[in-house]
Amino acid sequence: MRKRIAIIGGGIAGLAAAVRLRDRVPADTEIIVYEQSGALGGKLRTGELAGVPVEQGAESLLFGAPDGGESAAVSLARRLGLGGALVHPAPQPAALAIGGRLTPIPAGTLVGVPGDLSTLDGVALPESDADRDEGRPLLAPGQDVAVGALVRDRYGAQVVDRLVDPMLGGVYAGRADQLSLRVTMPQLARAAETEHTLRGAVRAAQALSKRVPGRPVFAAVDGGMSRFVAAAASASGARISLGLPVRELTRTRHGFHLTLGPAPAPQTDDVDAVVLAVPAKPAARLLADAAPVAAQAVGALEYASVALAAMALPAGTRLPELSGFLVPPGEGTLVKAATFLTRKWPHLAAPDGPVIVRASLGRAGEEERLQLSDRTLFAQAHAELGALAGQALPEPDGFWIQRWGGGLPQYAPGHADRVASARESLPPGLALAGAAFDGVGIPVCVASGERAADHVCKYLEEL
Structure with missing residues (x-):
């Protein structure tokens, strides 16, 4: 029987899910992307x-x-x-604006966390004697802490305030003292489970990152990210529904029931599976009936x-x-x-x-x-x-x-565990994708959407 899959959210995570589904599901499968705004792409514009x-x-x-x-x-x-x-x-190099002066960003840091304190001249005065080997790993297995808490304890306040905070702030617009180490710097978190000093953990994390010599770190799309969005929408072959918000998501015996549009004149749709790729608050509202435990965990972001x-x-x-x-x-x-x-x-x-x-x-x-x-x-x-x-x-x-x-x-400390718990409580055929769950950045969101699509494919194959 022909299957129908709804993707709620037309950002890059939802579109990546749609492309992966098109590549994996039978040709007659209908894929519908519901985007409540008037344009696809989310934060890509x-x-x-x-x-x-x-x-x-x-x-x-x-x-x-x-x-x-x-x-x-x-x-x-x-x-x-x-x-x-x-x-x-x-x-071209980049700089830090400190005290009215532009100072080169020290080389060799991991999102601002140095592995060599001698490179910080003119930027911050580290408390190098605080990063002592106390005979045990910095973190227990699976433990999560705020980035700022770990770096302040080991390197002192100036390294956090002048280097780590602006580097994290450039990506997350947040403060190091509130952001999860395990989400924002997963490689450093893993290294901290075995290394006894922060310097050792940074160096171990850097060694695990397999940089290819000569390969550029960043890329953009000539013509703009909107070109990327349009190409994904086209390749997905999905039916695109713009300006029609999904207001309710309920589970049925054979899949999921969607209520769409304005309350005075609602529309409905029934599908076999759903990829939910929207921010945390709307995700929590939509999960309230179908997965209340997940809704509570997701809504805390x-x-x-x-x-x-x-x-x-x-x-x-x-x-x-x-x-x-x-x-x-x-x-x-x-x-x-x-x-x-x-x-x-x-x-x-x-x-x-x-x-x-x-x-x-x-x-x-x-x-x-x-x-x-x-x-x-x-x-x-x-x-x-x-x-x-x-x-x-x-x-x-x-x-x-x-x-x-x-x-x-x-992402507050413990975010990854909360998301894992939320996913475990979801009904079969419902998957979560996007920055609300797995982290910011286009590659992370693309990978998140593709994993959600793979989950849905596996579910449909087992029906």
Whole structure:
């Protein structure tokens, strides 16, 4: 009998699930992607500024995987025929903005956690004598702690505040003292189960990461991430339903019943299996009937709100010889990171073209600082960027503000165990995917969607 599969959520995790399903299920299987907004892609969205494509969400993806192979996102891009469209950043250094001065980011750290404290000159004063071998591993098997707690205990406050916090903040918009080590740095967490010092754990984690010499770390899609999204949607062969939210999900004898659309005029659909690829709060609401234990675990995840400010500065504007910089929270600025896009990504630059700068604004717990009009928010970002870069920036030829309210998950210690418990309590045929569960970053979300699709395939094969 012909099967029907619903994917709730049209971000990259949901679309990756749809492509994997299309590759694995019988040709007559119907795949439906329900996306409540008017566009696919989630946090992957390409805008335009002064004729240049500029990402309004995720800017790039990791090219390699920890095992030495290509990341799940690169493999998916090749599956979609976009392998030749992958481009890489120029070899430009990045910096930290500390005390009004741009200081090179120390080399050889693991998301800001150093394995060699001698590299930190000018950035932080570590408490090196605190990282003593006490005759036992740093963590018990499976134990999870906040990144900040471990690093403060072993290296002192300045290493966390000036190095680890801005590095983590650039990815998660969160603080090291609240973020799970096991989710944000899984290799370091595993190494800490056997190593007796943090320096030893960092070095062990770095040794386990099989970097291929000469391979770039990051990649982007020429033409923008929206091209990636469109290619995935097309390859999936799925029926795409936009602007029709799924309001209820209930289990039936033969699968799942969906209630869609506005309450006064609901629509319904019945499917054999579901991939749920939406943020934590809507996921918890949808799981309330079909999987109440999972709903409670999933709903505990908090999110940070951020905004992006992009500006097109006049051609010839001189900026520091950097790809960009990160700003520690202690500097007190709204800007937490900046990227000099047309210097970092050569495919975006033209000899007489604009100089594009993109800044990330706001951190977890700072939502009230974003409650300004677009123009006021831009004016503050523009002024702070000039001060941080050590020069007054000219007025731009254009700008935009992109807000991501509740956009970045904040993984508290124990998150991985909570998600594992939630998955164990799900009814057969229902799978979870996306950043709410498995971590941020395009490769992680792609892999999460593909695992969810594999789970659904196995379930349908056993019916």
